[in-house]
Amino acid sequence: MWGDSTTPRDVSGGVVTKRELLRCGWEQAQIRSAIRKRQLARIRPGWFATPTADPEVVSAVRAGAAVGCISALARHGIWIPFGDKRTHLRAAEHRHRVGTGDYCTAYRELPTPRAAVDPLLVAVACAARCVSGEEFVAICDSVLHRHPELELADLRDVLTGAPERVLRLLDQVDRRAESGTESLVRVRLRHRNIRLDIQVYIPDVGRVDMLVGRSLIIEADSREHHGADYQNDRTRDQIARAAGYDPIRVTWEDVTFRWPVIEARILAMIRRGDHRGRRLAGCSLASFSVGQVGRPRH
Incomplete structure (x- = not known):
């Protein structure tokens, strides 16, 4: 049937x-x-x-609500912060809320839920009030990366009524980011006034997640990346080193649990000048466009 x-x-x-x-x-x-x-x-x-x-969805509907916010984003295949196990719900603004779960709202009144799981942009509107600024940037990165039909203007539209501090977060969004881990690293380093570019193509090495200065490569491995292409990654790192680059690989555990230590290491490499580049064997800097080579302020 x-x-x-x-x-x-x-x-x-x-x-x-x-x-x-x-x-x-x-x-x-x-x-x-x-x-x-x-x-x-x-x-x-x-x-x-x-x-x-799904019992989680059934419970939400039985409570007169919809699965919303980051719980809905996860069901739409969007990156969400690690560790939040709550079921985020959204009910009609006037409805008495029953049952368990965390009820979320946006910065403006939203229509009464008409689906068991909130639509993508409705979930984004609620997430703006539920997550940190850097997490919201990573969510928006993921939304635009996975949905090329959407534009930054679409995100700005669903945030109507949001305070200026939230709207300013959209200035940090970059749809080229391929994982939440990469997004968080980019945002955190830029907050330390480190200029970098993402998804840079390097001859013989391929695309790298981030490039600081002329030669400091930062690769961010997502949770899903674990175990995948292990040998290929190590081979790429070897080729990069042979060409005069300094690659550093950051895992999602590093970003989630050990960031102060990892950040200190990256800053130490920059202070030492590792980003300025040694003689690049076999790779010409002329192959980079102006937008691909950033100069950090450190």
Whole structure:
């Protein structure tokens, strides 16, 4: 039955509304039949769960809310901060909130939830009030990187009503960032007045996450990167060193749990002048565009 062409194919966590079913061409009799056959279960008026529905989503809907904020972002495949295990919920502004979970709001009134999991940009609007500034920049990086159809103006629009300090965070957003780890490293180093560029192409080495000055390469490994391309990464580092670069590889654990130590090491390398470059064997600096080679202020 759920393979029919008239069946909703993108059901949020296995929860579907009567409105969605009717829009897909279902008849009232079909809905009643699906309930009798236990192919649908009523959660509350107008909302149904499929047999494989996610309990977290079902609980949110039963409480009269939707999965929202960073919990929704995770379901949309967007990077979220590590370690937050709460279920973030969003309810209608006027509705009495019941059940457990953390209820989130945006800087402006949002429409009553019409889906079990909030749409992407609605979730972004709520996340602006729930995470730190650097985490919000990383979230926005991830949104724009994964959704090329969106622009910075779209993010600015959903933040209508937000204070200036939040709107200024959008000036730090860069859709080229390929992981939250990379985003956090970039933001933190720039806050230390270190100029760098990201996703720089180096002949024979390939694209690197960040380049400080002429020769300090910083590679940021995300959680998903663990175990992947291990040998390839080490080979790239060897080639980079042979060409006169100084590569340093930062893991998500470094960024999450050991950042003060890692930052101190990077700053020590810059003070020592490692970013200024030794003689680059086989690689000409002329191959870089002006925008690819930054000069740190240190």
